[in-house]
Each structure stands twice: as structure tokens, then as C-alpha cells.
Amino acid sequence: MALYTRVSGSVSVITLQNPPVNALSAAVRQSILNTMERALSEPEVTSVVICGQNGKFCGGADIKEFGSNVRGPDLVPLIHRIESAAKPVVAAIEGIALGGGLELALGCHYRIAHSKAKLGLPEVTLGLLPGAGGSQRLPRLIGIPAALELITTGRHVTATEALQLGIVDEVTERNAVDAAVKFALSIAGKSLDSRRISTYPCPCPPDVDAVFETAMQRVRQRARGAIAPVACVQALRAAATLPYTQGMEKERELINVLLTSGQARALQYCFFAQRVVGRWSTPSGARWDTSKPRPIHRAAVVGLGTMGRGITVALAQAGFSVVAVETNEKQLTEAKQAVSGMLERGAKRRGVPLSLNKIIYSHKIQPVTDVDLVIEAVFEDMALKKTIFQQLSAICKPGTFLCTNTSGLDIDELAAQTQNPELVVGMHFFAPAHVMKLLEVVYGRKSSPQAVATAMEIGKKMDKVSVAVGNCSGFVGNRMLKSYLEQAFFLLEEGATPELVDEALEEFGFAMGVFRMSDLSGLDVGWKVRKASGLVAIEALTGPSARVREGRRYSPLGDLLCEQQRFGQKTGRGWYQYEKPGGRVAVPDPWLHRFLEEYRGQHGLVARRIDHQEVLDRCLYALINEGFRILEDGIAAGPEDIDVIYVLGYGWPRHHGGPMFYAGMVGLNKVLERLEHYHQVHPDVPNLQPCCLLRKLVASGSPPIQKWREVIKKPHSQL
Incomplete structure (x- = not known):
């Protein structure tokens, strides 16, 4: 009125x-x-x-x-x-x-x-x-x-x-x-x-x-x-x-x-989806958002590498007092300078006074004893994180929430190292942590509703969109990303080039294709994770078992490049070549093309013509298929959660709404048909086998995405 x-x-x-x-x-x-x-x-x-x-x-x-x-x-x-x-x-x-x-x-x-x-x-x-x-x-x-x-x-x-x-x-x-x-x-x-x-x-x-x-x-x-x-x-x-x-x-x-365009529908869906994920609940229907978050006045960040620095800045900008811990004194000095610079630039950009007195730095962990919440942000190494959680559990005051910035490690395994596992949750930030809008809040089997509610509220105060997800390897975003990356590697084995794959994905709307993004983030990051998990057997990279891991098809291409010290932009060579280490302009690399030809010859693979449509079908539908599995497993409460994660955290083009929305737009029947086709061609790739939930949705008449939750709740016997 x-x-x-x-x-x-x-x-x-x-x-x-x-x-x-x-x-x-x-x-x-x-x-x-x-x-x-x-x-x-x-x-x-x-x-x-x-x-x-x-x-x-x-x-x-x-x-x-x-x-x-x-x-x-x-x-x-x-x-x-x-x-x-x-x-x-x-x-x-x-x-x-x-x-x-x-x-x-x-x-x-x-x-x-x-x-x-x-x-x-x-x-x-x-x-x-x-x-x-x-x-x-x-x-x-x-x-x-x-x-x-x-x-x-x-x-x-x-x-x-x-x-x-x-x-x-x-x-x-x-x-x-x-x-x-x-x-x-x-x-x-x-x-x-x-x-x-x-x-x-x-x-x-x-x-x-x-x-x-x-x-x-x-x-x-x-x-x-x-x-x-x-x-x-x-x-x-x-x-x-x-x-x-x-x-x-x-x-x-x-x-x-x-x-009347599909793009307007997609973008408006994104707008409302961000509201939906704020009213979060577990897939079983338990309402987490009815739990009152506990007030947090003082927080700590343990580990001041790239992620820890960004998290420190995000907390300080949100008005929290922060204890920033880094045991390596050289890295602590560098972190102080980096954090001060980020805060100064942020204050200038937002037109607010600069405040550096909210942060106390320490090279010892003891100053965290009096904080209300700790975010551990050390390197993605389970043994190291376990040690830190044992220390934190021993020295923190009763009731302190213990959070880990892991991108996929087991939250329950870390919680088991503490005296109060109900106080442990995951807070998966995305780099740069003070800029990226997404926060995956990961609840374990014993995480209390208040712990999750508190982490969600912290994210909100940092001006992030917080999405509560269940505990599994890779959570939502990285679990789906694995299927997407695998298909890109398999396409190289079958005859594609990095630039063809990237071109198709960038035409679809991604800012960067798989391989340009890999070069930017560094091939060695994923390599270290694969080695730590035992997935990479160095001596078998060129042997008869090179393309099989744990009974399924595996591409060692990324591992082989890392063996050559080709880590991407940082070394000037990766899937592309660059003018110098640290260069930004990706140029097709004749060496890489010869390497792929030799690899195919060594493994008896015959290169064939691959077009842009196959790249999109294989990469996107494998990603979407894993999204349906995540819904089926109850890791995400609804399709909106997945779509918000992918739009805000993984660069999914916003005008396509998100992977699950996109599946509904192109037609669930079509997604099912193409997955069945590619799984018949590649039976050794389980990710291409259509998920039961996808089949159930198609059998239910492919309802609009807003109705999927109703179908998800139905017993599998109603297929």
C-alpha cells in the first residue's frame, strides 16, 4: 500500500x-x-x-x-x-x-x-x-x-x-x-x-x-x-x-x-534457491534451523596458508575478534603482511575505517584456549588434522566449537579425536575465502544442531551463503567434481585435446574449462591428495594396470604430467604452455599433443573424433548423475542446495540455473537416455550408470524441480 x-x-x-x-x-x-x-x-x-x-x-x-x-x-x-x-x-x-x-x-x-x-x-x-x-x-x-x-x-x-x-x-x-x-x-x-x-x-x-x-x-x-x-x-x-x-x-x-526465455527462469530460480538453502533441514526432515545458534565473540584460525589468511580476513571484516595461529614463524610473518594488505584493500573498497586490532597473531596454539570457536585451516592431511584436533580438544575451554576447513575429509574421523564430537562441524570455504560467497557447512553423525546452526550463522555474518550438507568423501561440490574431471580425462584418452574440451565448456558458459582451471589451481594439489589416498601407484603409471584403479577405469594422465614436474601456471607448463612460470596466457602445447598420442599408442587406444556435444554430454551429465546420487544418499536436502553450491562455488553459469535445474530444463528423459547410451559404450565407468533416483523421477513423469523432494522421500520400491 x-x-x-x-x-x-x-x-x-x-x-x-x-x-x-x-x-x-x-x-x-x-x-x-x-x-x-x-x-x-x-x-x-x-x-x-x-x-x-x-x-x-x-x-x-x-x-x-x-x-x-x-x-x-x-x-x-x-x-x-x-x-x-x-x-x-x-x-x-x-x-x-x-x-x-x-x-x-x-x-x-x-x-x-x-x-x-x-x-x-x-x-x-x-x-x-x-x-x-x-x-x-x-x-x-x-x-x-x-x-x-x-x-x-x-x-x-x-x-x-x-x-x-x-x-x-x-x-x-x-x-x-x-x-x-x-x-x-x-x-x-x-x-x-x-x-x-x-x-x-x-x-x-x-x-x-x-x-x-x-x-x-x-x-x-x-x-x-x-x-x-x-x-x-x-x-x-x-x-x-x-x-x-x-x-x-x-x-x-x-x-x-x-x-519468456529459459535463462530468466534459471536466474530467478537461482535467486530463490539461495533463500531455500537458508531454511535448511536434514533429508530425514529434522529441522536444524529451529536450533538457536550460540553467540560467538572470539574466534581462532589455526594455519595461515592461503585459505587460513582468507578466513581470518573474512572473520575480521565480519566484526569478530580473531586469534590467528601459525607455528611456522616465516609463514606467520608473511601471513601478517598478507592479511593486513587484504584488510586494507577491503576497507578502501567498502569505504569503511581500517581496523587491524581485531587480530592477535601467535606462533603457538595456546592462545586459542579462550575463544568460542576454532576453524582449523591447515593442509589437507588427515594425520596432521587429527593431531591438531586432539590438541584443541585438550586445551580449549568447555563448549568451544571445533570446525575444520576441509574440502572432503571425514568429519566423523576428526570428531572422534575430541572429547565432545557434538561440537565438531566442517566449514568448507572456497578460495579466496574472503571473497567467495559459498560456505559448505558439513554435519557429522554426532554434530549437534546448535553447532551446525552456529556455523551457519557465522557464515551469514561473513556475508556468505551457507549450505548445510552431510558427511561423505568430497561432500557435495568435490564429490560431483570428481565425476566431471574423470570424464574430461577419459575424453583426452579417446582423442580429444585439452583445448577442445575447454572450448566446449567455455562456450556453455564456464569462465574456464577443466584444463585451464587445473593449470590455474595447480596439478600438484590433486596429485598430493591422490597419492595420500593410495590411489596413485607411481610404479604402475605406465604398466598394464595404469588405467585401472580399485576395479574401475582410471586415467593417470594428470599423475604422469606431475611426474614431469608440469604443475600448471606455477611452472609454466601443465595442460598448456605459458610464456614463463606464473604466466596467465594458456597456449596449446605441441609436447602435450605428442604425449597424448604416445600414451594412446602405449595403451592400445585409437583416437577418434570427439565433438563439443559429446564433451558436454559426458562431463555435464556425469556431474548431474552424481548430483542425483547425492540426493538419493541424503547428503543434500534438495536440488536447490546442489545448485547453489555449484553456481557460487564451482563457476556453473548462473544463466543455466545449476546442474540439477539444467537437467530439468533439458529434460530428465534426455539425461537418462544419454547416460544409458554412454554407459553401454563405457561399462567400466560406473559414474555413467544412471542413478536410481533419476530413473524414479522419470518414472514419476519428470516432475518440475520444485516437486523433486516429494519423489525423493518416496520408498525405492515405488519405482
């Missing part, structure tokens, strides 16, 4: 009321129209102020209305009515003015913003473009280059930047509504001919065609197959080259195409 009041005798104040962000639902739009007409019809009223309750102007359209039959007045004519008003209308922006909220403000004649307000047009992140005149008004107000950057990225700006760009007319430290009312009184009766943005000519650079050509190339490269950013450029070009009314027609045409 919109509350109508009058202040100072002649200023009507229209207050949007739709918590939590005053979204522009059908009821709100109708109420704005009604109150606006009332204000314009009352002769005593000389000016109007539009604001939002609870210190928030407007968060934009009501996303729940997307894809439905929209009722109530359309936002476009509503904004036109405000703009055409004969009385001045001032937007008092507090908190946020995003999407339709900013478009509403752009329809007002003046905009006054509080200094802490955030403004933006983030529709592109939902697979859309500003559809209520934003793509036509904003470039007329601030110019093409600035509008292109804001609209194609969806970036939010501060009130200060908005003032510099010309989006707002004034920034105040005081109450924005009071400032807007005072401003409205001062402009009553003045001509509004120069204040209606839709009448402005669009300021265009002389080489407008070149500007848009460059912008389109840049956007296509960055979008990696997403269509919304491309449509944004097309809409802005219409603003630059067409009259306003025709530009609005083009905007409407483009928004209609986007609204």
Missing part, C-alpha cells in the same frame, strides 16, 4: 508500505496511482514527496509476480503519470532504490538521497533488463557510457557516486524525507519543463556506432552465452538512436523476449 499524508500544509507525502523492501506489487502500484491522483487533484497541495517506510525507498518489482498474470496498473504508465504531473514530485531515497524502485525515482522530477543509500538497476542479474523506462531514461540523464556500465552489470552505486553521475540532485546526511519536504517547498510553482527526463535528448558520443560495437563485443565476451546483457546493450542503443516513444517500444519488445 501507499500511505497518504500532508505536511507543512502543502506537501503531500506518499509512503510506500510493503515490507521488507517496499516492492512494487500490484496493490502498491494501484495505491501509488490512487494517492498520486488525490495529491494532484487537491488544490492545497503544491508538491509531492514519494518515500518508503522503515528507511527503505523501494527494492523494485515484486519478483513473485514474474511469469504470472500481472494485475493492477502497469508500472510504465504509472511512472509516465508521475513524470507528466503539473506539480513537482520529489523522490526521497533512503536505504535502497533498486530496479523498478530507481525507475520510479527517475520518473520523479527531483531525487534527494541519504548518504548511505544504494541505487542501481540489477535486472540483468535476473535475466531481464530495466523494463519500466530505465533503459531509456538513465542514458538520457547520465550519458551512454555510464548507463552501459551500470545496466549491463547490474552494479549498485552509493549515493555519493549517484550524485557524481547525475542520478540524484542532492545527498543529505539528515533524514532524506525531511530534506525532500524542505526541497519540495522551495520549488513549488516552478516550471517542470526541464525536469522530465523522457524529453531529454540522449547525449551521444560522435562515434556512437563504434561505442556500441565495442560495448557489444565486451558484453558478449563477459556474458558467456547469457542473453540479458546483450539485450541491455540493444535497449540502450535504441535510447541513443530513436525517439523516446520508439525506444520504449524496443524496451518492451526486448523485455517480452527475456521474460
